[in-house]
Amino acid sequence: MPSKQPEYRRYLVPIDTSSTQQLFCDCLVIGAGIAGLRAAIEAAETNNVMLVTKAALADSNTWNAQGGIASVLGEEDSIEEHVADTLQTGCGLCDEDTVRRVVSNGPELVRQLLDWGADFDMINGRIDITREGGHSKARIAHAHGDSTGRGIAEALVRKVREKHNINIIERFFAIELITSKDKQCLGIIGYRAGSGFQIVWAANTILATGGAGRLYRETTNPAVATADGLGMAYRAGAVLRDMEFMQFHPTTLYVAGASRALITETLRGEGAYLLDNKGRRFMPEYHEAAELAPRDIVSRAILDRMLSTKSTHVYLDVRHFDKNHFAKRFPLISELCESFDIDVSVDLIPVRPSAHYMIGGVKTDFEARTNIANLYACGEVASTGLHGANRLGSNSLLEGLVFGRIAGRQAAQNRRDGANGMAYHHMKYQIPVSDRSHLDTDDVRNSLRALMWRNVGITRKGRHLEEAEDIIRFWQRYVMDKVFDCSRGWECQNMLTVASLMTRAARIRTESRGVHYRQDYPKRNDAKFAHHFEQSDTE
Ligand SMILES: Cc1cc2nc3c(=O)[nH]c(=O)nc-3n(C[C@H](O)[C@H](O)[C@H](O)COP(=O)(O)OP(=O)(O)OC[C@H]3O[C@@H](n4cnc5c(N)ncnc54)[C@H](O)[C@@H]3O)c2cc1C
Structure with a gap:
């Protein structure tokens, strides 16, 4: 489904290699949640890795995760039951092979986390597991009761710090993925606090930028969840899928x-x-x-x-x-x-x-590959097919862990195979000077978040979705042509881009399925809608 947006521009900022500082690495990981951290550890087996995150290491959805991570750890439980629960919750849109792969890798990877020092709550020498809604068996591992995400993240960060070939850079805002004419990802342009604009050329890039909860006025997500990865992947030509499915807690x-x-x-x-x-x-x-x-x-x-x-x-x-x-x-x-x-x-x-979890995302295959060569995606930013139209609680940390490892391994393998290499590319991308009249991006963001909550929220109607599309298009007309030099502006542009994709997909799916509920079409319609919606800019 092509969906070229109004006021489209390939890059949000000008790029000039003759005047911008440049860095090089085998594997660039964007994002330091469970997916990015796990990917970095895996890629570092053979690659030099750069791990960038736009805020501090503790600023992620992962760090805030409370309830736990789902995995088959109890004697009463089985892989088939966890698969069945996930499929049942996904309302016909899960990819069964992906579900089986994630679920069956779970026990090994969760125990590995324990070996790496994740302080899961224990009982009689074994990981204590509890039961949660939608799960037919007790299979939720937790740390310090309700601080699971932090417990896992701290263990992963310790592991990352042990690796001499992972360079962690905090407060580095990834603005755009840089791509070649033949649609290969070459790296990124970003903004590093204290240093300014920098280009990172990478043989492989792993997108692990998390979710989009901040598009809504009411959300559980921390301030970093502004859909940047989705916005930059879309502009780079990646296929985005299932954008209508936002889970509310x-x-x-x-x-x-x-x-x-x-x-x-x-x-x-x-x-x-x-x-x-x-x-x-x-x-x-x-x-x-x-x-x-x-x-x-x-x-x-x-x-x-x-x-x-x-x-x-x-x-x-x-x-x-x-x-x-x-x-x-x-x-x-x-x-x-x-x-x-x-x-x-x-x-x-x-x-x-409140808005909680973005089910849709950058479409990936079984090996975390996107449709752009040398670009991988994992965690909440990706659409792997695990969740379908509804996410089973505690399956997302598991997905980030499993697909983080897959993405890291694939990127490293790709580099070893010599399929590509990091290299300097001469580049000059100019943007005509836009009207620089004062623009209060915080006001646009707040208005957008209120609009999304009202019109694209827990229950939806065609009329309200059309109205939201019109309003977002109007805002895009005067926000997308600006050149910002701060993260608030780039975030605002990403939020508008992604909000319009979500609203469009929600309007087109004239049925109710999983987390997407249409008051005007309250029934599930398998004859017409038992499939995914894909959106990309390629017209
Ligand atoms: C309050 C809360 C409770 C939750 N509880 C659970 C639970 O109990 N169990 C469960 O399975 N799931 C839970 N979830 C969901 C789960 O936490 C997330 O889905 C998961 O942690 C996502 O991991 P991730 O690595 O993909 O992204 P994140 O952990 O969100 O990490 C994204 C990273 O990308 C960085 N980033 C973003 N944009 C940029 C940019 N432009 N440049 C550079 N860096 C960038 C961020 O700073 C961050 O480091 C919860 C979520 C929340 C918010």
Whole structure:
């Protein structure tokens, strides 16, 4: 599905090799979440690796992940059951071979993390596993109760630091992938704090830039999740797939002024109830699994109840939990609630849904390859076919781990095969000076996030999607032709690009499937829509 955007320009910034500092590496990894870190470790077996991240190492979705990582670790469990649960949740759009590959690589890679020092919670010398909504067996490994992402990331960072041939560069903003005329990725142009614009020429580039949650006003994602990788891959000619599928998390803390901190669904897994503003438990009215229903169903039920009770939120009730156990099992949430004077043994926790996980992304094959030579993608930025139309909780850390290793291995192999090499390329890309009248990009970003929440949110309608497309197109007309010299501007341009792709895909899919719910087409339509939507700029 070609989707050339208005105000299209191949590169957001001018490129001039005669006046820009240049660096060289075998393998460039963009992003330091679970996918990028794991990829870097693997590629470093034989390659010189440069690992860049736009903020500090701790600024990633990975670092914030709470509940855990899914993997078949229990004797009662089996690969086939984990595969079946993933396929069931994916609503007909998973790629079964990919699901089987990810699931069967899980146990080895999670145990390897333990060997590398990830401090998973243990019981009788084995990794302690719990159960979560959508999983038929206990298979969620967690660290420090609800600090799993941090526990994993710290272990991976330690491992990365042990490797003398990985050069970590923080506060390096990747702006564009540089490609040749015959569609090979040659590296990137980026902006490094303290040094300015730099070009990195790389034999292979691995995109691991994470998700797009910041496109929404309400989100669990940290500030870095502005869809940069999706935007730059699209401009480079990569195929993007399933962009209509944004997963919303049902329960984030709703206290005015607080960021939307996630309240893990493990709480519901362990017996928390959802109550409306009249104190009534409502989930049994919506699904037989009540609070353990899939995320999309719980999110819509909460929204429906908020509308019918004219309330801005609902409540999680954990008053029946043992207070000491709660504090030990969920230390982050305990601390968070305490900081807002919420005593969980007495008070209800106010919650509402938020944008959480980008299912769609850069289309990759079984070996993490994109359609651009020498460009690989892994983690949340990629669309591997694992999740289909809905992500099973705790499968995304697993995907980043498995496909991070695959991407790193493939990139290293490609380099060894001598299929390509890093080289200096002379390049001059000029951009006519645009109207530099003052533009408040923060205002555009905030307006975009509000629009996406209102019109491209948990429930969607054709009319609202068309309206959003028109408004985004209008904003693009005067934002995309500007040349910015700061990350806020480049992020704003990426957000607009990706928002328009998401909105377009959501308008075209006139059915409801997985996390994509159309009020005007509430039924799943397999006859017409049992397939993926792909978008690229190649017309
Ligand atoms: C609050 C929260 C809780 C979650 N809980 C769970 C859970 O319990 N289990 C689970 O499986 N999943 C969970 N998820 C989802 C999971 O954390 C993510 O899907 C996963 O961590 C993504 O990993 P990643 O490596 O692809 O991306 P990330 O971890 O997001 O890393 C992306 C990296 O790219 C960098 N980057 C981005 N743009 C640029 C740029 N332009 N230039 C340079 N660097 C850039 C970022 O700074 C960051 O380092 C949760 C997510 C959130 C937000």
